[in-house]
Amino acid sequence: MHILITNDDGPPSDQSSPYVHSLVSTLQSAGHTVSVVLPHTQRSWIGKAHLVGKSLQPTYFRPGALRLPNGRFANSGTTSTRPLPASSSAEEWILVDSTPASCVQIGLYHYFSARGPVDVVVSGPNYGRNTTAVFSLSSGTVGGAMEAAVCGAKAIALSYAFFDRNHDPDIIAGASALAARLIQHLVDHWDARTQLYSVNVPLVEDVGRNKILYTDVLQNRWKSGSCFQVLDVPDEEDGEDEAPGEAEAQIRKAEEQMGKKEAPGAGADSERDASSTTGQQPHVRYTHTHFKWAPHFKDVYESVEQSEPGNDGWAVAQGYTSVTPLRANFMHTGGFEGEIKLE
Template sequence: MHILVTNDDGPPSDQSSPYVHSLVSSLQAAGHTVSVVLPHTQRSWIGKAHLVGKSVRPSYFRPSPLTTSNGRLSNTGTTHTRPLPSSSTDEEWVLVDSTPASCVQIGLYHYFKERGPIDLVISGPNYGRNSTAVFSLSSGTIGGAMEAAVCGFKSIALSYAFFDRNHDPTIITGASALSVKLVEHLHANWDPTTHLYSVNVPLVEDVGSRKILYTHMLQNTWRSGSCFQPIEVPEGEDEGPAEAEAAMRKAEEKQGIRELTGESVPNSGRETPLQSHVRYTHKHFKWAPHFKDVYQSVEESEPGNDGWAVAHMNTSVTPLRANFMHSGQQEGEIKL
C-alpha cells in the first residue's frame, strides 16, 4: 500500500513525539510505501481545524536511522528549508506550519504523485490515548483522520495509550508491529459503512498477545466545571502548548499507574467561584481540565466501550463516520 502518515505531535522527539518514527519504520519493513507530512511542532487538542488566512510553509525533515541508544529508540534528524534533489534516495519527510488536518490536505493533493495513489491515511501514533468522547472530539489525531475521510480516503486514527513514560523500545516496537498487522487487517476487511477507525493500542509488554476488541465510543462529559482556571500572570509569561501538553501527559501517566495498581481516582471537587463587586474581574485563564472526569467515567462504565478496553490493557478499534449524525425522529415544519 501507499500510506500517508501524519500526526498531531510533530516530528520525532522524546519529549513530544516518541512513536511516529517507529511506526513509519515498521510500515516500511512490511513492504509499504510511506509518505509523511507532519506539523512542524506539537499541535494536540486542535481537532480538525485549519488556520484560515495563514499561508502554509513547508520545511523538510530527514530522520536519522532508527536505532536504540541508552535504552531508548533514537528520535533524531535534521530539518531543512529546501527539499532534497529528485535524484536523492535519502528519506525525507515534509513538515508544515499548520494543523494535522492541513497536513492531510497537503499530503493528499500536493506531494507524492510520483509514488502513485494513496491507499490509506494513518494519523498517529498519538502520544497517549484518544478514547471516550471528551478526548476524541478535540483530538488532532482523530481530526487528521477525519479530514482524510471527508476527502474520500480510508483513514485510521492511531493512538498509543501509555501507562508510564519510560519509552521502553521493546514495548514501542511491539506496539508498532501490532499496529501494522491491525492496519493491514482493517484495510483488507474494511466495513463499507465505516469512514474511519479510531484505534488505541496499550503500551504494555506482549501487547500482541492481548485482545483486540471492536468498541463503541464512551459518551462522557466534563462534570467538574470549567476546563479553565483563573490565574494572575503578567503579559508574556503564559506557558506554551508544549508545556501544557507535558502537564497533561504527566496527569495521564499518574492515571496509568492507578489503572495498573487499581488505585482509585481522587476527587478534587469544583473550583471556588471568584467573588467580585465589579462587573468583571480582569483575569488570565489557564487550560486546566479535570481529567479525573474522564477516568471516573471509564471506571463507572459497562464493558464494551473504548475507554474500558484500554483501561484493561486491550486494543480498542472504534468504527466511526465522518459526520455529526442526527438524533431522534423529529421531522417536518416547526411552527411557533
C-alpha cells in the same frame, strides 16, 4: 500499500512525539510505501481545525537512526528549509506549520503523486489514548483521520495508550508491530459503512498476545466544572505564554495519573460579582483575569471505571487494543420533522 502518515504531536521528540518514527520504520520494513506529512510542532487538542487566512510553509525533516547503540529510540533528525535534490535517495518527511487536518489535505493533493494513489491515511500514533467522547471530540489525531474521511480516503486514527512515560523501546516496537498488522487487516477487510477507525493500542508488554476488540465510544462528559484554571494577572502583561512543550509535558503528566485515585489539573473556581436590581437587567462588572487549560482527567478515568464492558476506555484499561468504527459526521437526532411555529 501506499500509506500517508500524519499526527498531532509533530516530528519525532522524546518530549512530545516519541512513537511516530517507530511506526514509520515498522511499516517500511513490512514493504509499504510510507509518505509523511506532520505539523511542524505539537498540535494536540485541535480537532479538525484549519488555520484560516494563514499561508502555510513546509520545511523538510530528515530522520536519523531509529535506535541508538544502547537500544533506545533516538527520535532525532535534522530540518531544512529546502528539500533534498531529486538525485538524493535519503528519506525526507514534510513538516507543515499548520494542523493535522491541513497536513492531510496537503499530503493527499500536493505531494507524492509519483508514488501512486494513497491507499490509507493513518493519523498517529498519538502520544496517549484517544478513548471516550471527551478525548475523541477534541483530538487532533482523530481530526486528521476525519479530514481524510471527508476527502474520500480510508482513514485510521491510531493512538498508543501509555500507563507511564518510561518509553521502553521494546514495548513501543511491539505496539508498532501490532499496529502495522492491524492496519493491513482493516484495509483488507474494510467495512463499507465505516469511514474511519479509531484504534487504541495499550503500551503494555507483549501487547500482540492480547485481545483486539471492536468497541463503542464511551459517551462521557466533563463533570467537575471548567477545564480552565484561573490565574493571577501579573502587574506587567507583556510576559510570554508558557512554551507549548512545557504545557504539553504537564498535560502528559496529568494523563499519566489516569486510573489513580487522584489526578492533577483541577482548576480553581472563578468568582462572580453580580448585583441584581428588581425589574431591570443588572450591570455586570468583570474581574480581569487570565486562564490556563487544565482539564480534569479524573472525570475521564472515573467514567471509564464506572462504565460497563464493551467501550473503548474499558478495553484499553484491560490492556486490550480497541477498534472503533466511526462515521465522519455529526449524526442528527431522529424523530424530528415539520415546521416549527413560535407562540
